[in-house]
Amino acid sequence: MLAAEIVLVLLASGMVAATAFLIRWAADARTPLRASTVLFLLLMMVAMVAGAAIYYTAPGPARLVEGFWVASGLMSVSVVLVFAGFLEEVRRRASRGPTDPPPVLRHPRTFVAAVIATVLANEFLMGWTFSAAAGATIPLDPAGLAAFGVGLAQVVVSPWFLFTMSAEMLLTAYLLRDRLSPALLTVLLSQSAIMFLSPPALGDSAWTAATVYGGSGLMIGLIVFVMEHLYRTREAPRAFLDYLVRLLGLYALMMAGLYLWWVYAFPAAFALSVVLEMVLYFELVVRPERIDPSTRVAWQDRPHWTFALLSTIFVAELFMGALLDAQASGSAFVSGLPALPWTGTLPESLYAAFYNGFWFFAAVTASTGFLAMMGIEMGALVVFKLRETRSRETRIRLALMLGCYGAFAVFFPSLYYPLLFPRAPTGASVPVLGWSMGIGSAPLAVGVFGVVLATYAIVGVASFLFGRRAVCSTFCTAPLMYQGTTIDAMKSFNRSSPLARKFLSSRFSAAYSVTLSVVMISLGVASVASVLDQAGLWTVTVLGSDPTVFLFALYFSVLWYVLFVTIPYTGNYNCVTMGWCYTGAISQAFGRVGFFRLRVHSREVCQRCTTLDCAQSCPVGLVDMPGHFRRKGEFRSSKCCGVGDCVESCPYGNMYLYDVRHWVRERFGLVAHPRGEPLPMVRPRAVGSHATRTEPAGAPSTAGPAPP
Ligand code: SF4
Ligand code: SF4
Structure with a gap:
């Protein structure tokens, strides 16, 4: 068996090398003859693998003959292609002078589509055939669409597909390195590595654990690289920017797919993301000149693009956080998520969908996996900012801010409290130290109400002495997200966005006052309701939860992130400029009469x-x-x-x-x-x-x- 697998690996390596060189030629093909020659060779490869695939559907002499005929038939068809290309070129050359340049391809997009289709067909057939040859035949039942789709997905998530694809991406990027900018080359090589670290490829527990952590780490590294590159260059070729957003969109789908695969053993969404990523990748490498440096645009002038960038990154991170939590805590994380069954009438099902979606969002964004991952990613941008900050006072504050994030968002909730209070409900924390500052970590019992008030009194004193920065630039987890290099550069939208402009200056606009009032009233009502509920005087829950837990989840686990990705429209630090944060409001009230200026x-x-x-x-x-x-x-x-x-x-x-x-x-x-x-x-x-x-x-x- 080992010998057979070695032979298969050698065969697959040969196919990888051949495909990569053909893609390299495709990137050079400008005339009909060259283009048809590339397609001819790609089709020859497809024909060979298709013949082998026919054989492996039911290995035996009959299928061997059928496979041979199918392969020969496809090869014959591919010869027609190259002949047609040859005739086209001869005909067009005949109408030109001897010094005229050679005729160019009339339909380059069709050529690119044909290259991608043949490469995909080749990979798919290879994935199925090599899996079968290795003893893991994947059923492809053409009778039922759903069953057929599941079979297709299983082929795509097989090691013969994913590893082969990853190697092809690596080799083509290497062969085309002279035509790619360093930034684009880094992105393409990272794609190859991320594809390699696909958890479903082998599926066993050790590989899954290693690739969930390793692949997530690589993706975080890629996102940091992209963000920092955008900060440093400010301008980039339009096609490169579009490529980045599409890639990150596919990574959002990929992380959602991985979560579904991990929890429900459902591979289709992940497989779809892999196939779409291949299309995106090969569309670029077959025509690398699309990244035309003369089309440079400033991303800060493109709010919709920036919004798409932030949204796709956030969705990828949301599911990455859920995946990390699931991997770290096992099924306990999934079974601990509040969930209603999707049964009953249509309104009941819609309510269940909203309920489950809200609490999934809120639980993941408040979870250790997500916050640790965000801390590493956004913290890296803060470290970059620290390196270019001259003011010693600001450098110290930035370092304190990083430390506070590590302590209050990661260390205390995930390590310290569970050890100290093993019987406390999940998510509960000591009110004074928790980053929720007592509101939202657990119902407000009468006994802890005083502690929560003390928390805010401490915040008030700190704000009185040092200004609002004690909270809004140091203690809170939000500034870590706002103050890294790239996100900080997005403050330009505070002046360019029509909506954000309404909140400029130190003036309290009418909109600001309304938001602030709503937030403070909701805090008061929820706190009183929670205490009365805990005292047994009034039974009240909101969306199945304690009012303060719900309020905190709404403002800081859902709304905060929604508004974060809308920075291109609402401006940076919109929790402050729009006044929708009650912690910030309390801090600013004390800061207003304090020393800071x-x-x-x-x-x-x-x-x-x-x-x-x-x-x-x-x-x-x-x-x-x-x-x-x-x-x-x-x-x-x-x-x-x-x-x-x-x-x-x-x-x-x-x-x-x-x-x-x-x-x-x-x-x-x-x-x-x-x-x-x-x-x-x-x-x-x-x-x-x-x-x-x-x-x-x-x-x-x-x-x-x-x-x-
Ligand atoms: S306003 Fe609220 S969320 Fe924003 S930085 Fe201040 S405390 Fe944090
Ligand atoms: S207005 Fe004053 S504080 Fe502001 S940049 Fe000019 S000199 Fe500096």
């Missing part, structure tokens, strides 16, 4: 500034800050999260973040304020408060009274 060393520098980089770089769109700096030398807004991009972007190093530490220093006559960078447009003066210490070079002093 933005200050400048010199009002005059701001008065002379024409670039207004601070306003441009603000991720929550506080575009009115330069006006305040010019008038008062400082700016306060309860929307300000203290991200520090403004400090980083001011070309004159004129800004700094002021909080209780500066107040204490001022109070006790220590250093009045931090030293800024040299200010090239002003010359220093010896004395004065922070607003009068410098004045514009060559200009009379225009400094007014020192700001408060």
Whole structure:
């Protein structure tokens, strides 16, 4: 048996090499004769494998003869093709002069489609035949469409299909490497590796575990690479951008398919994604010149494309998270998901579908697998941002933010609490430390209500002393997602999107006030209802759950992600700009009366500034800050999260973040304020408060009274 498998592997390797070289030729084929020659050779391969496939349907002399005839017939047909191509070229050359260029293909798209179809047919027949030769005949019952479809899917998820396909992708990418940009080559090679690490290929538990983790890791790496590449280049060929979005869309289908395969042993969705990915891949490599560098476009000018990018990545991550949870926890994860049977009347079935979909979404996005995976992915972008951040204070905050995410989103809920409180219900956590800050981790019993209030009091004190950034730029899990390089660059949509523009500036618009009111009222009602429910005074559930658990799931496990992918329309940090987060609202209320504000060393520098980089770089769109700096030398807004991009972007190093530490220093006559960078447009003066210490070079002093 081993000898037979070695022979099969050698045969498959030969087919892989032949197919890859033919695709390489196809990429060069521009004339009818060359194109028909490539198709002829591909069809010859199909004919050979088809003959073998006929034999293996019922091995014996009769099928051997039938297989031989089918192979010969197909080969004869393919000869006609090459002859037709030859005649076409001769005829068109006859009407040209001797120095004219050779005739070009009239229908290149048809040629590409024919190449893809023959390669697919070849792979499919090979997958079936080699599986049969290895002793695993896959039934393909043409009588029933569903059974036939299941058979097709089983062929596609067989190792002979997936490994062969992966090797072909690798080899074609290598052969075409001179024509591909480094970024595109990286994407194509990653595709090959991800295809290789397909869990259904072997299906045993060790392979499944290794490939679920390994394939997910590779896909996360690819997504990080794509995001960072977009951040660095800002512009890319249009076809490359379109390819990326289609690929990520197929990866979304692939991860959904893998989840269905893992839970229900249903391989069809995964198989469909593999076939579609092959079509996408070969469509590109047969015509690599489609990636025309002269068609570069800025993705920040394409909100719909960016929305498609974020949505496809998110759906892929959602199912990847579910798959990781299922792999890590076994069937306990799946059986722990709230689910209603899809039975009864149509309204009952629709309600069950909504109920199951909502809780699947909410449970996965709050799960360890998903949060750990998102932490690695978005954390990598934050690390890239950290490397290019000059301000020491911002660097420390970014590092703290990473640590808080690891502690509150991953370590405490998944490791610490289960060990400390083994009998606590799944998902429950100690209110003070949990990233849900007590709301939503479990019903609010009377006993813990005080603890939750204490949590918010601690948040309030921290916000009073250090501003809202204690929560919205450090403690909360959201800023990790917002502040990585690429997502941070999406703050450009805060100014370009018609909807996001309505929330610009520190002003509280009517829409903002309405959202905030709804959120705070819902928090109050849900909290009281939960306490009354726990006290046995009022029995109330929402969508089968405690009101606060539902409220938290709605806002932070569902709505937050929905709004995250709509950043191209709603702007970055939309939980802050639109005011739909009750935690942020509580924090901002305390921050509003606290010490935190933005200050400048010199009002005059701001008065002379024409670039207004601070306003441009603000991720929550506080575009009115330069006006305040010019008038008062400082700016306060309860929307300000203290991200520090403004400090980083001011070309004159004129800004700094002021909080209780500066107040204490001022109070006790220590250093009045931090030293800024040299200010090239002003010359220093010896004395004065922070607003009068410098004045514009060559200009009379225009400094007014020192700001408060
Ligand atoms: S507004 Fe809410 S979700 Fe957004 S960063 Fe602040 S605490 Fe987090
Ligand atoms: S803080 Fe810097 S960027 Fe902003 S207005 Fe003043 S000088 Fe210009």
